[in-house]
Amino acid sequence: MSTYILGIDLGTTSIKAVLLESGSRLVVASHSLQTTSEIADSCGIKANEQDTGRIIDTLNECIQQLPADKLKNVTRIGLSGQMHGVLFWKDQRKEFFTAKDTSQLITWQDGRCNNDFLSTLPKPNSHLSLATGFGCATIFWFLKHRPEFLEQFTAAGTIQDYVVSMLCGLERCVMTPQNAASWGYFNTSTSQWNLEILEAAGFPTHLLPECVPSGALAGLTCMDWHGIGAGTPVGAALGDLQCSVYSCMSTSTDAVLNISTSAQLTHAMPAGFTPPSSPLSNSSISYFPYFDSSYLAVAASLNGGNVLATFVDMLTKWMSDLGAEISESSIYEKLISCALHQDTTDLNVHPTILGERHSSLCLGQVTDISPSNLSLGHVMRALCRGVISNVTSMMPADYLQNAGVTRVVGSGTALARNQVLRQEVERAFSQMSIVYGQNADSAVGVAMALCDRL
Incomplete structure (x- = not known):
């Protein structure tokens, strides 16, 4: 049985x-x-x-x-x-x-x-x-x-x-x-x-x-x-980040990029690593306890899928104010479709509308606006690129390569449902292998951890 x-x-x-x-x-x-x-x-x-x-x-x-x-x-x-x-x-x-x-x-x-x-x-x-x-x-x-x-x-x-x-x-x-x-x-x-x-x-x-x-x-x-x-x-009870990582990090040369409500990029520190005794000033990388006295290096952004959700909510309310009622799911799907037809953009969106823990006063910005880049395709492409660029500014690709990382595992609901985000991930980590884990989620990870340890 x-x-x-x-x-x-x-x-x-x-x-x-x-x-x-x-x-x-x-x-x-x-x-x-x-x-x-x-x-x-x-x-x-x-x-x-x-x-x-x-x-x-x-x-x-x-x-x-x-x-x-x-x-x-x-x-x-x-x-x-x-x-x-x-x-x-x-x-x-x-x-x-x-x-x-x-x-x-x-x-x-x-x-x-x-x-x-x-x-x-x-x-x-x-x-x-x-x-x-x-x-x-x-x-x-x-x-x-x-x-x-x-x-x-x-x-x-x-x-x-x-x-x-x-x-x-x-x-x-x-x-x-x-x-x-x-x-x-x-x-x-x-x-x-x-x-x-x-x-x-x-x-x-x-x-x-x-x-x-x-x-x-x-x-x-x-x-x-x-x-x-x-x-x-x-x-x-365990942390959702650690369990998400546990579900899909198969080797020490993997990094995990999780984008759901927020966003995290993480990799495992070598065995025996001890974190500094006090926080590193203005550092965007933190060291989270994992299992068996080990640690994860984590760039934890407050801005992930919630930024996209805020944008969709804003458009929904604008449409309502203009007398048009369209569901948020329909708007989201149309935004992705528009962005897929807009492969590049010179519009820049810094999507840190919630600030960041290492820089709480750094809020969102939109720059390099011109008459030619105001379409929904441009804006959605720039927003998705901005979400990824923000995370990679906290833990750059060359930092990961120097740490021995050869593969990035993408996970999270926002990545799973948004092909534009995935395209921007592949651009940001073009020198590494990119995979999307089928069971990269915390519910699976906590069950696996319990299976291995109890």
Whole structure:
């Protein structure tokens, strides 16, 4: 009888669940759904929040679409999800999948911690810089502006940590270094929070999760769930970037370019690599913890598929203002068609509308505008080229070649659905082999990691 591993990824805009056959490591079933969980920023503080209840409902809907006969034979459950963000909750041991007594999810895209605020925070003992959207920075913001808010809760974690806590009925949240490093104030060399620094600043350290190794077991399911029996092992939640890389990086000479909501370009550092003791000033490359004490070199851009989505949304609203109603999907398809007929352009689009963590004040620009390059084909071609150029400016092709990289693996929903983006990738990395991984996604990666480690 075949057994299966359930891999779940709680992404920024969608949730995906896969069933991986334990022996063959093949995906035998999968399903994904959009969460539509965004909450409008009504306070004008650049908040970016999502409805936790809607996320949990979507997760349940997604699992229900998988084959019931195979769910009964799931022997392990793994979860990954969007990093950096923070969710607060009360003890969940008596509330199984109800999203009761929780805050909204404050995502990695949250902008309430501006540079002035961040400059008032204590310096972390970490090789990673602190930025808005990081869990600890957000908690500091609430500590200053709404301390009564924090008093409602007994635990905090990422959205994927919360789901693990519910599945296992944990008294205290557990978190892997992959997610802890994305919060700030975490030392990856010692796998410890900066407790002395945080306590001296009055930080509510009781909210910090307990750290366990990436790939470790978090606990066992405390109840039956969609046919999966109680007592099923659940892995501690992992980061979506690391799991996406794990699903498609087959050799140390691979680099992975993932473009979904945001964009990341990454490659594996050599065995034994130790990151610097403090952040490199204005560096666009960070070192993220991976598995087995290893690291990934990562150029993590805030601007990816979300830039294209913003452009489509803008055009949709313009059309509506002009009295024409066209769906966003139709506009997107027409934009791609126009750009495919416009092979080159002298229009330049710098698409950093969300800034970047290493350069938060560098916003979007359009330059070299002329009467001859204002067609939709020119603009869409320039926008797609700009998305790729921005990522490669953070981690250039010659840097990758010097690091021994010979192949770039393309992944992510934006690359999968946009041939123009793929053309620009192939231009940017013309001296390397380019492949597009069929199973390059976090849900598959977390299932594979669990298969290899538990």
